[in-house]
Amino acid sequence: MFQPKIPTMPQPSGLVTPPAVVQPTTITPGTPAPAPAAAPEPSRPVVPLTPGTAVALVGAGTAVVLVVGTVLVSLLLAVAVTSASVAVCAVVLRSLIASDAKRR
Numbered sequence: 001m002f003q004p005k006i007p008t009m010p011q012p013s014g015l016v017t018p019p020a021v022v023q024p025t026t027i028t029p030g031t032p033a034p035a036p037a038a039a040p041e042p043s044r045p046v047v048p049l050t051p052g053t054a055v056a057l058v059g060a061g062t063a064v065v066l067v068v069g070t071v072l073v074s075l076l077l078a079v080a081v082t083s084a085s086v087a088v089c090a091v092v093l094r095s096l097i098a099s100d101a102k103r104r
Contacts, residue, residue, distance in 0.1 A: 047053075
């Protein structure tokens with residue numbers, strides 16, 4: 001049941017002929033194909049940059065910078081608060097272990 005079963009190779013039925021030899025053919029160079037004409041690029045509509053659009057772009061960029069800065073500062077603050085609380089817990093545990101060792 002646990003022994004592998006090796007498949008048996010079937011015996012060839014009939015004569016086996018070697019594959020036919022393919023003779024190489026010569027390639028004669030012909031006239032080169034003409035290069036395809038470059039398609040003209042479609043013209044894109046040009047958005048005029050008016051003073052109002054420039055102010056809107058500057059305002060949007062400033063808002064993005066402020067939001068990203070706020071998120072990064074809050075993440076840094078969260079890491080700082082977490083590390084401070086872990087440090088306080090370590091000091092309290094050390095004090096408890098030291099006072100327990102003095103009682104004995």
